[in-house]
Amino acid sequence: MSSTAIEINSKRGTWGGGNEPLKASYGKLMMWFFLLSDIFTFAAFLITYGAIRVSYPAFGGHVKEFTSSNEYWPVPEMIFDAVPFLHGMHAPLVFVGIMTFILIMSSVTMVLAVEAGHRNDRNDVVKWLLWTMVGGITFLSCQAWEWSHFIHGTDQGTMMTFVNSFGETVKEVVYGANLHVNEYGPAPFAQLFFFITGFHGFHVTIGVVLLFLAFYQAAVGVYERRGHYEMVEKIGLYWHFVDLVWVFVFTFYYLV
Amino acid sequence: MSSHENKTTLEVLPRNKEKIRKIWKTALILLVITAVEFFLAFTMERGMLLFAIFVGLTLVKASYIMMEFMHLKDESKTLFWSIMLPLIFLIWLLIALSKEGTEIFMLRW
Numbered sequence: 001m002s003s004t005a006i007e008i009n010s011k012r013g014t015w016g017g018g019n020e021p022l023k024a025s026y027g028k029l030m031m032w033f034f035l036l037s038d039i040f041t042f043a044a045f046l047i048t049y050g051a052i053r054v055s056y057p058a059f060g061g062h063v064k065e066f067t068s069s070n071e072y073w074p075v076p077e078m079i080f081d082a083v084p085f086l087h088g089m090h091a092p093l094v095f096v097g098i099m100t101f102i103l104i105m106s107s108v109t110m111v112l113a114v115e116a117g118h119r120n121d122r123n124d125v126v127k128w129l130l131w132t133m134v135g136g137i138t139f140l141s142c143q144a145w146e147w148s149h150f151i152h153g154t155d156q157g158t159m160m161t162f163v164n165s166f167g168e169t170v171k172e173v174v175y176g177a178n179l180h181v182n183e184y185g186p187a188p189f190a191q192l193f194f195f196i197t198g199f200h201g202f203h204v205t206i207g208v209v210l211l212f213l214a215f216y217q218a219a220v221g222v223y224e225r226r227g228h229y230e231m232v233e234k235i236g237l238y239w240h241f242v243d244l245v246w247v248f249v250f251t252f253y254y255l256v
Numbered sequence: 257m258s259s260h261e262n263k264t265t266l267e268v269l270p271r272n273k274e275k276i277r278k279i280w281k282t283a284l285i286l287l288v289i290t291a292v293e294f295f296l297a298f299t300m301e302r303g304m305l306l307f308a309i310f311v312g313l314t315l316v317k318a319s320y321i322m323m324e325f326m327h328l329k330d331e332s333k334t335l336f337w338s339i340m341l342p343l344i345f346l347i348w349l350l351i352a353l354s355k356e357g358t359e360i361f362m363l364r365w
Contacts, residue, residue, distance in 0.1 A: 022335040029335070036339055043346045050350075051357035057365060063302065077297060093297065100290055108283040111325045115275055120266035224266055240325045244318055250290075251314040255297050256307060 031234045035241045038203075042245050045196050046252050052188045068158040074185035076254050082149050096254050099142045100246065106135025107243040114236040117229030122218060125232060129215040132239065136208040143201050150193065152176045158183040193253070200249055203242050210235045282324040289313050 014021045022029060056073040059066055066078040077092040084095070109131040116124030153176030161171045162181050174183040182190035214235050223229045293313055300306045323329040328336060 021332075022338075023332045024335055032335065032339055036342060039343065040346070044349065047346070047349050047353050051353035051360075054354060054357035055360035055364065057361075075302075093294065097290070097294055101287065104283065104286050104290070107321070107325055108279060111279050112276065115272065115279065119269035119271065121268045121271075124271075227266065237326055240321055243325075244321045247314060247317045247321065251293070251310050255293060255310055 025230060027230065027234050028237070031237050035237065038241065038245075042196075042199070042248070045192075045199065046248055049192050049196065049252060052192065056186055056188075068184050070160050070162060070181075070186045072185070074189060076256070079184045080146075080254055084145055088155070093254055095142070095146065096250065099139055099146075100250050102135055102139050102142065103243050103246050106132045106139065107240055109135060110236050110239045114229075114233050117223075117232040120224070120229065122221070122224055125218045125223075125229060126215060129211055129218060129232070133208060133211045133215060136204055136211060136239075140201060140204055140208065143197065143204075147194075147197070150177055150190070153183050162187075196249060196253060200242070200245055203245070207235075207239050207242050210238060278324070282320055286317055286320060289317050 012018060024032075053073050057071070059072050059075055063075055063078065066075045068074060068079075080096055081090050081092040082095065083089065083091045109128045113125050113128035113132060116128055153174075157173040157175040159171070160174045160181065160183070161169065162174070164170050165180055174181055176183060177190035177193070179187070179191055179194065181187055184190065214232050217223060218229070218232065223231060293310060296306060296309060300309075328339065
C-alpha cells in the first residue's frame with residue numbers, strides 16, 4: 001500500500017493512476033496473475049495427459065480382470081492400490097485418498113491463518129501456519145513414499161515386449177518404472193506420472209518454504225511492526241492454488 | 257513509517273465466529289464431495305456418465321476453493337473477470353488436443 005497520499009483527480013479516470021482500480025494491492029494482483037499463468041501450465045499438463053491417453057487403446061475387459069500390459073492404457077485404480085505397512089494388500093486409491101484429505105485439511109488451516117491475519121492475531125496466525133506446514137510436509141512425505149513405490153514396483157512385475165535403451169526389442173519381466181519403460185502400461189503413463197505429480201510436488205515444496213518464511217516472520221513480529229498480515233494472505237493464495245491443482249490431478253490421474 | 261518503530265501494538269480483534277464456521281462448512285463440503293467421488297469410483301460402471309459426474313464434481317470443488325478459500329468472489333468484478341475470462345483458452349486447448357489424440361489413435365491402431 002502506498003504511503004503517499006495522492007489526491008484522485010477526477011479527470012484522470014479509473015485507469016489514470018493514483019488509485020487502485022482493482023481494489024487489491026500490487027503484491028496480491030501479481031500473485032493472482034502468476035497463479036493464472038500456473039493454471040495454464042498445469043492445465044496443459046493434464047490436457048496433454050488426456051490427449052496421450054486417448055491415443056492408446058483403453059483396457060477392454062472388466063476392471064477386476066485387469067492385468068498390466070504396454071498394449072493399452074492401465075486402469076489407475078488397479079495401479080495405485082498400495083498403502084504403507086500393508087504390503088501386498090489390494091487397497092485401491094486408499095493412500096491417495098488420505099493424501100487428498102491431508103491437503104484439503106492444510107488448506108483449511110491456511111484459510112484460518114489468513115482469517116487470523118485479518119484480525120492481527122499473532123498467536124493464531126503462528127498456530128495455524130504451523131499446522132499448515134505440518135500438513136504440507138506430511139503430504140510431501142506421502143508423495144515420496146508413493147514415488148518410491150511406483151519406481152520400485154510390485155513383487156511379480158510384468159512380462160513385456162519393448163524396445164530397450166540399446167534399440168533392441170526384448171521380452172523380459174519389467175519391475176517398477178522409469179522414463180523408458182514401466183510395468184504398469186505404455187511408457188508415457190509413467191512419464192506423465194513423474195511430470196505431473198512431480199511438478200505438483202515441486203510446487204508444494206516451494207509452498208512449504210514460503211510457509212516457513214511467513215511462520216518465522218509472523219512469530220518474530222515482522223508483520224506486527226509492518227502493521228498488516230498481507231504476506232500471509234498472498235502465501236495463502238499460493239497454497240490454495242496447490243490444493244486446487246491437486247483436486248484436478250486426483251480426478252484426472254487417479255479417478256478417471 | 258511504522259516499520260522504524262520497534263513495537264506497534266496492533267489491536268487484536270476477536271474471532272469472527274461466523275466466518276470460521278463458514279470455513280469449516282466449506283471444508284466439510286469439499287471432503288464430502290471427495291468421499292462421494294471415491295464411493296462412485298467403486299460402485300458405478302466406468303463410462304461417459306461417470307466421467308461427466310467426476311468432471312462436474314471436480315469443477316464444484318474447484319469453485320469452492322477459488323471462491324471461498326481464495327476469496328475471489330469478494331474481489332472487484334474487474335479482477336474476477338480478468339482471472340476467469342482467460343481460462344476460455346483452455347477450452348480451445350482441450351478441444352484441439354482431444355482431436356489430436358483421437359487422430360493419433362486412428363493412425364496407430
